[in-house]
Amino acid sequence: MEKSVFIDIGLPVSLFIIMIGMGLGLTLSDFAKEARHPRAAIVGSVGQLIVLPALGFLVAWGLGLTPAIAVGMVILAACPGGATSNVITYLARGNVALSIVVTAIASIATIMTLPLLVNQALSWQLGESTNVAMPVVDTIAMLVIIVLLPTGIGMLIRAKAPNIAARAEKPLNGFGAVVLLALIVLISYGLRDHLLGLLVQAGPACLLLNTLGIGAGFAIARMAGVAKEDTLAIAVELGIKNSTIGILVATTILGSQEMAIPSMVYGLTMYAFGAGLVAFGRSTIGAAKA
Numbered sequence: 001m002e003k004s005v006f007i008d009i010g011l012p013v014s015l016f017i018i019m020i021g022m023g024l025g026l027t028l029s030d031f032a033k034e035a036r037h038p039r040a041a042i043v044g045s046v047g048q049l050i051v052l053p054a055l056g057f058l059v060a061w062g063l064g065l066t067p068a069i070a071v072g073m074v075i076l077a078a079c080p081g082g083a084t085s086n087v088i089t090y091l092a093r094g095n096v097a098l099s100i101v102v103t104a105i106a107s108i109a110t111i112m113t114l115p116l117l118v119n120q121a122l123s124w125q126l127g128e129s130t131n132v133a134m135p136v137v138d139t140i141a142m143l144v145i146i147v148l149l150p151t152g153i154g155m156l157i158r159a160k161a162p163n164i165a166a167r168a169e170k171p172l173n174g175f176g177a178v179v180l181l182a183l184i185v186l187i188s189y190g191l192r193d194h195l196l197g198l199l200v201q202a203g204p205a206c207l208l209l210n211t212l213g214i215g216a217g218f219a220i221a222r223m224a225g226v227a228k229e230d231t232l233a234i235a236v237e238l239g240i241k242n243s244t245i246g247i248l249v250a251t252t253i254l255g256s257q258e259m260a261i262p263s264m265v266y267g268l269t270m271y272a273f274g275a276g277l278v279a280f281g282r283s284t285i286g287a288a289k290a
Contacts, residue, residue: 012142012252014179015244016150019107021172022083023154024165026100034101040221040230044102047220047238049109053077053117055212059205060121067125069201071254072262074121075246077209078114079263080106082242083172088274092281094232102237107151110245111143118249142253147245179244184264198261206266210273214239232281240274243267 034041056077060070081103089099158165217235226234246263250256 012146012248014175015248016146017172017175018083018179018244019147019150020154020157021169021175022086022103022107023151023156024158024169024172025083025086026104026151026155027158028155030097030100031104033097039224040095040098040226040234041101041105043220043224043226044098044217044230044234044237045105045109047217047234048080048102048106049113051216051220052213052238053113055209055216057121057124059209059212060125063205063208065201065205068256068258069198069205069262070125071118071121072202072246072250072256072259073205073209075114075118075249075259076206076241076243076262076266077213078110078117079241079243079245079249080110081237081240082244084242084270084274085236085240088240088277089233089236092232092236092278093229093285094236094281095227095229096233098230099233099237102234104151106237107147107242111140111148114143114245114249115140118254138253143245146248184267198258199265202261202265203269206262206269210239210266210270214273214277228285232277232285236274236277239277240270241266243270 053074056074059065059077060073065073081099083103085103086096086099090096154165157168214235217238218231221231221234241263243263243266246266247260250258250260250263
């Protein structure tokens with residue numbers, strides 16, 4: 001597959017900048033507030049870190065996906081939410097503070113869980129004898145550098161210079177959307193000879209995972225008895241993923257553009273589901289508050 005300087009170097013740098021933007025929306029008080037009433041944050045985190053990866057394996061197995069697409073589905077399912085989930089939660093009238101906290105917790109935990117889950121998927125799909133594996137230590141180091149460190153930098157800027165943070169947060173979120181679009185174009189070009197077949201394989205799987213993730217979010221939140229605003233935030237967190245991390249893992253760490261296809265497709269389809277969640281939240285929670 002064709003590689004590019006943008007994917008090899010620009011993608012990690014771009015993701016670093018995007019995660020600074022996410023950190024700009026975080027404060028220690030966000031964590032303190034949810035720590036005093038942790039039920040919703042625990043439910044959302046369990047959904048992100050356990051339920052959704054399990055659904056990723058289930059979809060890959062149930063649809064009989066090819067090895068590369070199946071591993072790509074697990075990569076995608078193991079990724080945390082991102083700044084987009086926080087924005088959609090805000091527009092849908094959900095609990096934004098909870099959304100931010102769950103995103104942050106999942107982003108930090110992913111540093112450990114994502115390499116383990118992806119190696120399990122590689123072993124399942126390609127066999128124990130395969131020489132394709134995710135280097136756990138190197139992957140953890142990379143995720144610390146491009147996820148944890150920039151998030152901390154963003155939080156520090158928010159604490160020390162709130163006016164600068166407020167002005168920079170929206171442009172950085174917009175930058176994230178531009179980066180994702182650029183990645184989709186580049187990967188599509190690199191896979192142009194058999195892109196249609198890969199999209200046919202990955203498209204239904206991504207739609208199914210998106211549907212199951214949102215449904216699971218609503219289900220586990222309601223079983224836990226959390227507030228409507230919290231329930232909506234959890235559903236959004238399980239349905240809107242940071243697919244840029246998935247593309248990074250597939251292309252930069254595993255060197256496979258085919259494994260990036262699910263994250264690429266999901267990066268587009270999730271916005272349609274996000275729009276539906278916004279409409280649902282405004283018609284239920286928004287109407288109740290009016």
